[in-house]
Amino acid sequence: MRTAIPPQDAExxxxxxxxxxxxxxxxxxxxxxxxRAFAETPVEPEKLASxxxxxxxxxxxxxxxxxxxxxxxxxxxAFDALRACLARGNQSWTERVPVLILTLADTLLPAKxxxxxxxxxxxxxxxxxxxxNLTVQATALGLFVHQMAGFRPDEARxxxxxPETFRPVTVxxxxxxxxxxxxxxxxxxxxxxxxxxxxxxxxxFEGAWGEAAGFLEP
Ligand SMILES: Cc1cc2nc3c(=O)[nH]c(=O)nc-3n(C[C@H](O)[C@H](O)[C@H](O)COP(=O)(O)O)c2cc1C
Numbered sequence: 450m451r452t453a454i455p456p457q458d459a460e461x462x463x464x465x466x467x468x469x470x471x472x473x474x475x476x477x478x479x480x481x482x483x484x485r486a487f488a489e490t491p492v493e494p495e496k497l498a499s500x501x502x503x504x505x506x507x508x509x510x511x512x513x514x515x516x517x518x519x520x521x522x523x524x525x526x527a528f529d530a531l532r533a534c535l536a537r538g539n540q541s542w543t544e545r546v547p548v549l550i551l552t553l554a555d556t557l558l559p560a561k562x563x564x565x566x567x568x569x570x571x572x573x574x575x576x577x578x579x580x581x582n583l584t585v586q587a588t589a590l591g592l593f594v595h596q597m598a599g600f601r602p603d604e605a606r607x608x609x610x611x612p613e614t615f616r617p618v619t620v621x622x623x624x625x626x627x628x629x630x631x632x633x634x635x636x637x638x639x640x641x642x643x644x645x646x647x648x649x650x651x652x653x654f655e656g657a658w659g660e661a662a663g664f665l666e667p
Contacts, residue, residue, distance in 0.1 A: 464626050466644060471666075477588045482644065483595040485542040485636050488627035491522070492548050496590045500623065503586030504579040510571035515555040516579040519609055523547045530608045535620060536599035542636055546595075548623040551605055552576055557614040576618050587623060595622040 466482045468474060501518055509515065521528040523546065531549045532540060543549065554572040584594045602617040611617060629640045655662035 468644060477585050481584055481588045484593050484626055486627040486629040486632050486640055487546045487624040489545045490625045492624055500583045500586045504583040507579040507582040509575040515569055515572040516576045517553040517615060519551040521549050534600045534604040539597050539599045541633055543622055545627060546622040546624050550621040550623060552580060552618045553615045554618050556616050592623060593626055
């Protein structure tokens with residue numbers, strides 16, 4: 450980042466949903482969460498470019514960079530077309546979102562030497578890494594991301610003329626925090642519900658499957 454930009458969420462302490470982590474987290478990870486109430490405020494073009502630049506610099510298997518991003522901005526036909534591909538639940542809160550991004554994976558591993566072209570087994574993994582980078586950069590710029598699997602990939606494929614070997618993976622909502630009062634009632638509750646994660650001891654083993662990791666507190 451060339452300039453220090455104050456995080457927008459600092460202006461909305463009512464909406465601070467910092468992760469109540471058991472071990473220290475770097476601030477950018479602690480502050481990230483997935484809102485549904487977004488402000489209509491457009492995302493500045495330089496910030497939009499910056500979050501996608503962060504995605505570009507993610508690591509990837511054999512540096513193949515299988516990620517692609519189809520960006521749509523509110524009040525355009527493309528935005529309406531992408532929003533129309535969302536599941537009904539996701540349509541209910543995305544009306545004010547300023548940017549929707551379709552993420553895609555190049556699923557084809559190119560032929561190399563005598564090896565024929567094949568399916569790229571790590572393409573989805575790498576798209577996830579790129580989205581993680583994008584999300585961290587967004588947090589640094591005071592922006593928030595809400596990832597969605599709830600959409601119809603085939604409709605998106607048809608609407609945007611996506612070539613067959615590219616797989617639509619997720620849709621990302623990107624923007625600034627908005628007012629939860631604008632959400633349907635049940636979503637307002639979810640917007641404020643406590644954040645939960647499985648305990649680390651359930652997820653991390655040491656040395657053998659199922660063995661508690663010795664470096665974690667009991
Ligand atoms: C791949 C993926 C798909 C998701 N799909 C949806 C979705 O369709 N709709 C939705 O409201 N949230 C969706 N989410 C958001 C998750 O529900 C959310 O990340 C999770 O509950 C943890 O909350 P947090 O991101 O605020 O920490 C998705 C997240 C990911 C990573």
